[in-house]
Amino acid sequence: MRWDVTTWAVAALVLIAAETLAPGAFLLWMGFAAAAMLLLVLFLPGIPLLAQVALFVVLSFVSIQVYRRWFRNRGRQSDRPLLNRRAEQNIGLVVPLDQAIVGGRGRIRIGDAFWTVEGPDLPAGTPVRVVAADGMTLKVQEA
Template sequence: MRWDVFAWAAFALLLFAAEAMAPGAFMLWLGFAAAAVLLGVLLVPDIPLLVQAAAFVALSFVSIQVYRRWFRSSERPSDQPALNRRTAALVGRVVPLERAIVDGRGRVQIADAYWEVTGPELPAGTHVRITGGDAMTLQVEPAPHTGA
């Protein structure tokens, strides 16, 4: 067996194994490029090593662009877009003020976490609606009264 055929086969398998160990779709496309070079050296013997390496680099760029254009852009949107953005996930909730808003700053408790809030001056216990957030600070406004 020729050394270049063996080397490209081993390299392609190594890239596919790396993708299996740490999925992210990047090594997969490099593996496809290595497999294409493998087919090239099988079909056309005596291709110089420099040409083989250049073909691998060129095919790697092409395969990654194919992935980025046609496969990555067609990923399904998440059914929970605010999953890792806690402040965005809290927008719309109505909670009571744990500490009054004085000079534009107060505090609410949501589950077992305390959040700093900004908004108009309001006494403790007032129900507020969360309208936005930035890092660990929530913006609030008075919640409309629901008569009971």
């Protein structure tokens, strides 16, 4: 067996196996590029080493770009897109102010949690509508 064929076979296997240790699909595509190099040197012997390495770099770049453009954002859409966005789940709710908004900041209670709110100055007890979320601060306006 030729050393270049063996080297590219080992490189392809190592890169594809390394993907299990560092998920993110980056090493997988480099492994595919190494597998393509394996086939290339297998069927076209005599390619200089420097040309092999340069072609591997180009194939790696191209394969990663293919992944980023066509496969990365094609996952299934969630039936609950706000599942881990707790503050954004409250947008649209109308609740009374627990603590008056003074100087643009106040507090409301939603369920068993208190939320810091920002909006126009209003007295406690005024119903407000949550219109946006900025981190863990809710933006409100009078309902």
